[in-house]
Amino acid sequence: MSTPPQNTDSPGYAARLWMDAQPSVLSFICAAIPRFHDAEDVLQEVAVDVAENFSQYDRDRPFVAWAIGIARFKIAAYYRSRGREQCLLDESVLEHVGQAHVTQHDHLGEMRQALEDCLERLAPKARSLVQMRYADDLRSPELAERLGSTSGSIRVTLTRIRNQLLDCIRGKLAQGAAS
Amino acid sequence: MTQPFDPELAIDAYLDGELDAEQEAALRAWLAEDPQRGARMLAERSLLHSRLARMHAQAAPADPATPTGRGTLLHSAAHFFTRRTPLSITVAALVIGLLITAMAFIAAPIYRHLAGPGREPGKFAPPVIVAELSGVHEAVWGEGQIGSHRGAQLPAGHSLHLNEGIVEVTLSSGAVLVIEAPAVVRIDGPNRCSLETGQLVARVPAAAIGFSIATPNCEVVDLGTEFGVDVTGERSGVQVFEGSVALVPGSGPSAPSQRRVLVAGEAVLVDQSGLVEPAKLTDMQSFRRHIPAAPQWVDVTPEFVGKENCSRVLYTGIGRATEIASLHVYDAAVGSRNGNQYVWLDLSASLPQLPPERIERVLLRWDGVVVPQVVPTHGSKGGVQAELGVFTVPDGRRGIPTVFARADGKNNVNFYAAHESDVIDAVTVPAVSEDRRILASWDITKLVQHWIDNPEAPHRGQLVLINRQHPVWVQWDGTPRVLARIRPHEESDAKASDESEPPRQAAPQDDLKH
Numbered sequence: 130m131s132t133p134p135q136n137t138d139s140p141g142y143a144a145r146l147w148m149d150a151q152p153s154v155l156s157f158i159c160a161a162i163p164r165f166h167d168a169e170d171v172l173q174e175v176a177v178d179v180a181e182n183f184s185q186y187d188r189d190r191p192f193v194a195w196a197i198g199i200a201r202f203k204i205a206a207y208y209r210s211r212g213r214e215q216c217l218l219d220e221s222v223l224e225h226v227g228q229a230h231v232t233q234h235d236h237l238g239e240m241r242q243a244l245e246d247c248l249e250r251l252a253p254k255a256r257s258l259v260q261m262r263y264a265d266d267l268r269s270p271e272l273a274e275r276l277g278s279t280s281g282s283i284r285v286t287l288t289r290i291r292n293q294l295l296d297c298i299r300g301k302l303a304q305g306a307a308s
Numbered sequence: 309m310t311q312p313f314d315p316e317l318a319i320d321a322y323l324d325g326e327l328d329a330e331q332e333a334a335l336r337a338w339l340a341e342d343p344q345r346g347a348r349m350l351a352e353r354s355l356l357h358s359r360l361a362r363m364h365a366q367a368a369p370a371d372p373a374t375p376t377g378r379g380t381l382l383h384s385a386a387h388f389f390t391r392r393t394p395l396s397i398t399v400a401a402l403v404i405g406l407l408i409t410a411m412a413f414i415a416a417p418i419y420r421h422l423a424g425p426g427r428e429p430g431k432f433a434p435p436v437i438v439a440e441l442s443g444v445h446e447a448v449w450g451e452g453q454i455g456s457h458r459g460a461q462l463p464a465g466h467s468l469h470l471n472e473g474i475v476e477v478t479l480s481s482g483a484v485l486v487i488e489a490p491a492v493v494r495i496d497g498p499n500r501c502s503l504e505t506g507q508l509v510a511r512v513p514a515a516a517i518g519f520s521i522a523t524p525n526c527e528v529v530d531l532g533t534e535f536g537v538d539v540t541g542e543r544s545g546v547q548v549f550e551g552s553v554a555l556v557p558g559s560g561p562s563a564p565s566q567r568r569v570l571v572a573g574e575a576v577l578v579d580q581s582g583l584v585e586p587a588k589l590t591d592m593q594s595f596r597r598h599i600p601a602a603p604q605w606v607d608v609t610p611e612f613v614g615k616e617n618c619s620r621v622l623y624t625g626i627g628r629a630t631e632i633a634s635l636h637v638y639d640a641a642v643g644s645r646n647g648n649q650y651v652w653l654d655l656s657a658s659l660p661q662l663p664p665e666r667i668e669r670v671l672l673r674w675d676g677v678v679v680p681q682v683v684p685t686h687g688s689k690g691g692v693q694a695e696l697g698v699f700t701v702p703d704g705r706r707g708i709p710t711v712f713a714r715a716d717g718k719n720n721v722n723f724y725a726a727h728e729s730d731v732i733d734a735v736t737v738p739a740v741s742e743d744r745r746i747l748a749s750w751d752i753t754k755l756v757q758h759w760i761d762n763p764e765a766p767h768r769g770q771l772v773l774i775n776r777q778h779p780v781w782v783q784w785d786g787t788p789r790v791l792a793r794i795r796p797h798e799e800s801d802a803k804a805s806d807e808s809e810p811p812r813q814a815a816p817q818d819d820l821k822h
Contacts, residue, residue, distance in 0.1 A: 152355070152358070152359060152362070153355070155358045156357075157351070157354070159323060159354045160323070163322055163323050163324070163325045163327075165361045217335065217336060218350075221343055222339050222343045222346060225344050225346070225348075226347040226351055226354075228347065229344075230355070233355065237355075262324075263360045263364030269326055280326075284317060284320065285317065287324075288316055288320045291316075291357075294356060295352060295353070
């Protein structure tokens with residue numbers, strides 16, 4: 130499908146850039162604010178800022194890097210508003226995490242596709258646990274209670290499933306790069 | 309904790325918000341050791357975590373509980389894993405299965421517990437599933453209960469410790485037990501159980517004749533019937549509602565002479581010695597013969613007036629809903645998922661005759677591609693009601709944008725639009741009232757116009773108005789149809805001791821015929 134010529138001043142252009150960057154920005158925010166709903170709120174604030182300040186975006190820079198820069202301000206503001214609570218990541222780590230997101234953003238599309246494929250390939254049981262964790266938004270103590278296990282075991286199992294997904298994604302990316 | 313530090317585990321715990329202070333310190337130290345390495349791992353896992361959260365958060369609302377069985381939407385992947393679907397039974401079983409398999413080596417005691425008594429530790433044999441927990445109503449389980457959610461598959465030997473509520477167990481023979489808390493019941497086999505304490509009612513179809521319940525001092529063998537058994541202290545009571553049962557007292561001195569057949573309307577008490585005494589029905593426990601009815605879908609489908617005028621359809625629908633089910637809509641929004649259109653309604657301001665907690669969902673189903681347009685108007689109740697307008701996507705458009713709305717806890721309501729799971733635009737509007745349910749003004753038309761003006765931008769997704777307390781929604785898909793999911797009145801649930809017939813758990817299809 131041919132891409133129509135893009136008017137870089139149209140709001141559609143901004144929207145498309147944001148659409149493309151948003152998963153990485155959300156991931157970056159999640160890394161700094163490990164409460165998904167709060168992270169989503171901050172993401173919305175970033176979206177508003179991005180929309181309002183789009184004219185200041187330097188078109189020569191990667192958009193995702195610019196948006197992550199805005200997210201860093203919003204994250205700082207988030208923690209300021211929460212008083213004593215501090216971000217686990219200090220400035221330098223956050224900087225690296227931002228850069229890592231910009232780097233991995235190049236492969237975001239493939240990663241997302243790979244994730245969907247890899248989820249399909251999970252054993253139904255593992256996928257169910259992922260569903261319970263994310264769709265039902267259950268944490269390990271609740272999962273443990275529901276499944277008669279311990280939080281520790283649930284966490285270990287979830288980490289194994291995530292490792293399995295990441296291995297699968299990496300495999301698919303390597304395959305894609307080789308072909 | 310002497311366990312070696314596992315950065316992957318720690319990062320996952322951190323992302324899940326479950327890091328304890330000790331792990332936190334260890335993670336900080338690990339990150340400081342080599343920030344670049346740490347950042348890479350964190351970025352990778354955070355992306356996975358946030359994608360999974362997003363994908364599933366998207367999937368979660370599409371949980372219409374298959375009201376008709378013919379909506380294509382209802383076969384969506386999102387629907388696949390929701391707990392109200394029949395498939396959830398499989399999923400629940402799979403989850404338990406997963407736990408058995410995955411944790412056999414980490415947590416062998418779990419398996420042993422699940423498999424029930426009598427199995428040797430460490431001997432791995434698949435449990436024999438003999439029953440399903442087919443209904444759960446406000447259940448509070450005793451500690452260590454496994455698989456105690458609806459759809460759970462129960463192995464032979466499994467004991468249910470029910471502290472509160474009422475549950476239904478369907479044995480593989482077809483016998484159905486309605487167990488009322490507090491009760492301890494062990495499922496001994498496909499057609500046999502033991503009531504240690506508490507009360508239950510058994511409904512036994514012809515195929516399961518011979519079903520038996522053991523109590524500490526008698527055994528009741530079904531001869532094709534419905535009967536109740538209660539165990540209080542050292543006494544067992546048996547009451548037959550329909551058909552007949554054979555009563556076999558236990559090993560007490562009076563037992564052998566006390567064997568008898570009880571018929572419908574009869575009730576007896578059996579004491580520790582095996583002595584059987586006739587009982588007045590008034591002396592008996594009042595048995596619950598049915599689990600309280602599940603929420604029902606009530607059809608409030610409006611007249612079909614054409615897809616150019618969805619707002620009229622919706623309004624007619626809301627009017628009908630108001631008439632039939634006293635639904636009062638304060639906020640609403642429209643959108644789509646997977647090509648199906650949704651309208652979200654906030655019914656939190658419903659009148660007392662239908663309190664919001666009794667409404668689970670409102671479902672409007674519709675055929676045709678529409679783009680949402682939501683215009684607020686002032687409601688007669690002093691708040692603001694949303695007026696829903698819908699316009700058709702011009703030919704060549706690729707579906708519907710997504711617009712989310714969320715109260716942010718600061719008296720603002722944020723709307724953000726998305727394609728599939730990705731936010732692509734956002735606006736924030738102030739709310740006037742402290743309860744954040746009533747919006748001063750909000751207009752997502754601009755966002756929608758945005759896609760209309762930019763045909764190359766993807767147009768697919770959903771629009772959601774979330775009221776976290778009472779998320780109620782309407783959805784378009786296929787034949788236009790409005791369904792309100794209403795919880796039945798608790799008081800309409802009859803106890804068996806009442807003369808009235810308990811409410812049948814209505815099949816949704818029946819409700820659609822109104």
